[in-house]
Amino acid sequence: MTTSTSPLHRLSASLYRRRRLRLGLLLGLPVLWLVGVYGGSLVSLLTQSFFRIDTFSGTVDRSPTLQTWQQVFTDANMAVAGRTIGMAAAVTIAAVAVGFPLAYYIARYTSGKTKSAMVLAVLIPLWSSYLVRVYSWKLILAAEGIVSWASGLVGMTGVLGWILDLPVIGGPSLSTSTLGQFIVFVYIWLPYMILPIQAAVERVPRSFLEASADLGGRPATTFRRVVWPLALPGVAAGSIFTFSLTLGDYIIPTVIGDSSPFIGLAIYSQQGVAGNLPLAAALSFIPIVVMALYLTGARKMGAFEAL
Amino acid sequence: MRHRATWLAALTAFGMILAACGDSAGTDEGDSGAITEVGEGEGALSIVAWAGYIEDGSTDPAFDWVTQYETDTGCEVSVKTAGTSDEMVALMTGSDEFDLVTASGDASLRLIAGGTVQEVNTELVPSWSTVDERLQNAPWHTVDGKHYGVPYQWGANVLAYNTEVFGDTPPDSWSVVFEETTLPDGESNAGRVQAYDGPIYVADAALYLKSTQPDLGINDPYQLTEDQYQAALNVLRGQRDLVGRYWHDAFIQIDDFTNEGVAASSSWPFQVNVLVGAEAPIASVVPKEGATGWADTTMMHVNAPHPNCAYKWLEWSLNPKLQGDLAAWFGSVPAAPSACDGNELLGPDGCTTNGLDNFDQISFWKTPTEDCNGTGGECVPYYRWVTDYLAVIGGR
Numbered sequence: 001m002t003t004s005t006s007p008l009h010r011l012s013a014s015l016y017r018r019r020r021l022r023l024g025l026l027l028g029l030p031v032l033w034l035v036g037v038y039g040g041s042l043v044s045l046l047t048q049s050f051f052r053i054d055t056f057s058g059t060v061d062r063s064p065t066l067q068t069w070q071q072v073f074t075d076a077n078m079a080v081a082g083r084t085i086g087m088a089a090a091v092t093i094a095a096v097a098v099g100f101p102l103a104y105y106i107a108r109y110t111s112g113k114t115k116s117a118m119v120l121a122v123l124i125p126l127w128s129s130y131l132v133r134v135y136s137w138k139l140i141l142a143a144e145g146i147v148s149w150a151s152g153l154v155g156m157t158g159v160l161g162w163i164l165d166l167p168v169i170g171g172p173s174l175s176t177s178t179l180g181q182f183i184v185f186v187y188i189w190l191p192y193m194i195l196p197i198q199a200a201v202e203r204v205p206r207s208f209l210e211a212s213a214d215l216g217g218r219p220a221t222t223f224r225r226v227v228w229p230l231a232l233p234g235v236a237a238g239s240i241f242t243f244s245l246t247l248g249d250y251i252i253p254t255v256i257g258d259s260s261p262f263i264g265l266a267i268y269s270q271q272g273v274a275g276n277l278p279l280a281a282a283l284s285f286i287p288i289v290v291m292a293l294y295l296t297g298a299r300k301m302g303a304f305e306a307l
Numbered sequence: 308m309r310h311r312a313t314w315l316a317a318l319t320a321f322g323m324i325l326a327a328c329g330d331s332a333g334t335d336e337g338d339s340g341a342i343t344e345v346g347e348g349e350g351a352l353s354i355v356a357w358a359g360y361i362e363d364g365s366t367d368p369a370f371d372w373v374t375q376y377e378t379d380t381g382c383e384v385s386v387k388t389a390g391t392s393d394e395m396v397a398l399m400t401g402s403d404e405f406d407l408v409t410a411s412g413d414a415s416l417r418l419i420a421g422g423t424v425q426e427v428n429t430e431l432v433p434s435w436s437t438v439d440e441r442l443q444n445a446p447w448h449t450v451d452g453k454h455y456g457v458p459y460q461w462g463a464n465v466l467a468y469n470t471e472v473f474g475d476t477p478p479d480s481w482s483v484v485f486e487e488t489t490l491p492d493g494e495s496n497a498g499r500v501q502a503y504d505g506p507i508y509v510a511d512a513a514l515y516l517k518s519t520q521p522d523l524g525i526n527d528p529y530q531l532t533e534d535q536y537q538a539a540l541n542v543l544r545g546q547r548d549l550v551g552r553y554w555h556d557a558f559i560q561i562d563d564f565t566n567e568g569v570a571a572s573s574s575w576p577f578q579v580n581v582l583v584g585a586e587a588p589i590a591s592v593v594p595k596e597g598a599t600g601w602a603d604t605t606m607m608h609v610n611a612p613h614p615n616c617a618y619k620w621l622e623w624s625l626n627p628k629l630q631g632d633l634a635a636w637f638g639s640v641p642a643a644p645s646a647c648d649g650n651e652l653l654g655p656d657g658c659t660t661n662g663l664d665n666f667d668q669i670s671f672w673k674t675p676t677e678d679c680n681g682t683g684g685e686c687v688p689y690y691r692w693v694t695d696y697l698a699v700i701g702g703r
Binding site for chain 1: 552562690703
């Protein structure tokens with residue numbers, strides 16, 4: 001054992017004896033990153049929001065004030081927040097409705113190659129650029145796009161027109177309507193809902209279902225009282241993705257829909273166009289607070305065990 | 308791409324903390340950068356520019372006005388592109404590493420007022436005499452008779468329209484995008500017009516009101532009193548019901564003209580050129596109310612590290628080949644009119660197509676300030692334009 005005196009060995013031996021140093025070396029960098037860069041940015045953001053923009057020169061006045069926060073709670077900004085949160089909630093519910101049956105099928109009724117193929121089919125869209133997919137949808141939903149062409153072929157133009165005439169969700173064409181925007185959001189974030197649900201359903205033991213059936217539970221009862229409660233953490237985990245991703249997205253609203261601003265877009269405009277850093281910082285706290293509340297709720301539903 | 312944006316945001320925030328700590332250095336150096344004759348180049352040149360403004364042939368080999376300059380002067384060009392005027396101002400005020408910036412009118416005066424750019428000695432730019440006379444003393448780069456830059460390119464925000472919709476009666480007023488009307492094809496314009504997705508568009512509404520409601524007394528669409536401003540916002544709120552989508556990305560608008568049945572919109576010559584090139588039924592006019600537009604100036608940092616190379620570029624930037632090629636590439640009008648003749652890429656009518664004859668009808672972009680750009684009185688400043696225009700687009 002002559003090699004035991006090599007520098008590497010001595011280092012490893014001394015590290016073995018000093019537990020704290022070992023832990024410090026291992027976690028030091030990540031902790032520095034989290035606390036310094038991530039936490040520091042948040043603190044800087046919060047600090048910025050208590051400054052205000054000087055009306056004369058358009059520069060940031062660094063004396064503490066609550067003036068910027070008052071501007072956050074105007075009608076227009078609340079409407080932006082409401083629109084974004086409403087869309088995020090709607091997208092999440094739709095993603096559960098579409099994603100759950102598919103995830104359930106993959107988990108319960110497929111195995112081997114079929115299962116791999118189906119999981120792959122869910123994942124493949126994520127391999128192409130997000131922008132490419134959004135722009136393709138713009139073409140699909142355009143006034144002279146595939147959907148309106150196909151609805152003409154099967155004599156459904158009237159139905160499409162009726163849908164587009166509806167208040168709130170309608171618009172001149174699918175690609176400039178809130179409905180179109182909703183469809184694209186659901187499409188883009190759906191894989192993030194399917195995968196956690198599939199993982200959760202797979203962990204429901206088959207014997208539970210058999211036991212439920214033996215005790216006289218009809219399929220609907222079994223689903224309601226056995227499968228759904230056990231899959232709920234997966235649903236909650238998936239909803240964290242769909243909800244937060246929709247909440248923070250600022251690309252889809254500029255490409256699809258009627259250009260009504262979302263929170264991300266409002267922040268971007270205040271920061272990038274107006275140079276109003278304090279207001280941008282204050283607005284950033286709306287999604288942060290919403291997500292904090294959401295995560296607290298999701299944790300109660302056991303979402304973090306299903307990730 | 309989205310991830311990168313997040314990282315950038317985090318890094319920027321961190322950088323700002325650092326910047327805030329070391330803010331007081333290097334502001335009082337006086338006019339150290341001023342030189343009286345152009346000497347040997349320093350071997351490098353750093354420019355802040357709009358995307359597509361400084362092309363070295365890497366996007367399209369036919370469009371290259373950097374390589375020749377580098378060969379001639381030995382100054383190696385590096386370009387930092389910026390997406391907004393505010394970004395340009397931030398880059399220029401935040402560091403001493405840049406020599407030049409291609410500033411639009413809504414940035415140039417801020418740079419001059421902030422002491423970020425230096426006076427340009429026009430005698431060191433022999434081609435200065437070739438600059439369009441209407442631009443030589445333009446107020447967005449000339450203060451107290453001193454020139455703070457060399458005009459680069461300009462263009463108008465034209466009214467683009469679909470010739471199949473309008474047939475033999477092309478629109479002659481912005482009313483087709485501001486008021487609900489029946490278009491020549493018999494259908495309403497609701498849902499078939501677009502507007503620009505930038506707060507500076509408030510000026511377009513103000514310009515429209517200037518001729519349609521003279522009682523308001525609007526003189527300059529960038530200097531609005533509270534009453535005039537509210538009137539302009541009301542026009543924009545009415546327009547919200549007509550607009551299917553607000554545009555900010557030229558290529559999205561090109562697509563919308565092709566696939567969404569857009570009948571009319573405020574647009575740039577760039578989109579119109581692309582669409583006409585693709586044989587789409589699109590044409591453009593400058594309506595009777597006039598139009599807003601942009602005029603860019605190459606300005607020099609007060610502490611430019613490579614002043615000789617910078618002066619060599621200022622001279623180079625006016626040569627007819629560069630001016631003409633750039634105009635063809637960007638859909639803009641050359642600052643040096645001689646570039647309009649005999650440029651292969653631009654073609655014989657290129658300058659006219661891009662709006663050479665519209666100069667007098669254009670209100671060039673400038674940043675609205677509370678003191679009405681120094682003319683006295685009280686005007687609504689730009690940051691309110693941003694907030695309120697966002698609210699208008701959001702339906703408020």
